[in-house]
Amino acid sequence: MTIAEVSKKYNISQDTLRYYERIGLIPPVPRTKSGIRNYDEASCGWVELMKCMRKAGVQIEALIEYVDLFQQGDATLEARKNILVDQREQLISRMEEMQESLDRLNRKIENYDRDMRKAEEHLRDLEEKRQGV
Amino acid sequence: MTIAEVSKKYNISQDTLRYYERIGLIPPVPRTKSGIRNYDEASCGWVELMKCMRKAGVQIEALIEYVDLFQQGDATLEARKNILVDQREQLISRMEEMQESLDRLNRKIENYDRDMRKAEEHLRDLEEKRQGV
DNA sequence: CCTTGACTTAGAGCCGGGTTCAGGTTATAT
């Protein structure tokens, strides 16, 4: 697959795809003899994985280290797992913070609803009074 | 309260507190006659709110607009509520993405556990063979 | 062959969100 196709498939800009490869967020992509990127399944898999991880805010640093270890082979299994476990912890704690914020937003929105209902009733009362009801 | 106290209380740097005020993320903080910030309860409340929202990744832009509307008074109730509802949507969808990523991390970690158990068994077998068991 | 358009690289630029700095004023302790 060309970079254009991959870009379309995963909705990631070509620039970003090249950037990810350059910094080692994905392993080197195979090339044609003339040097043009020719993404195979494995490369696509990496792209897809990194899209998912980045969307969730996992730091590029940790992901680069993971890819680096991966390329060193089986001796790094444990180290790789440790990175994943570590990032999972961080992800969970970010999600907990977000949940707090979400609860708070929900409460605030409820308050707004209440206040706005009250304001409306008040207007209705005034209107009725004006009409002498 | 001085900026130093507020900084300590909410664990936000003084620089960040000034920066938040400067960009309008919190309304102007009351001052002493000599111009030194003297945080009252309301200001502390804003600081605390923004700390929570920022931790959750709510964009500064939206929060600034919210504060701006707030300072314009009751006529902006509905607009403010709309901002909150909107940000809630975004927050929820980010959390959903994170959940996907979390599921994926969990599956990957399980795979590593499995692979590592297998590798270990293999080593044990080799050892037994070597000892002629 | 030549154009056109997709591809390549290295490096500069941009944006969000702070953080640091320079140069000054105010408050507090001796």
Next chain:
DNA sequence: ATATAACCTGAACCCGGCTCTAAGTCAAGG
């Protein structure tokens, strides 16, 4: 009274994560 610590401002700087530019190479159609 004076040192020194805390505060002030505006502007410059930094970092992560892209995004764009320049200058060139390659592939396919007319």
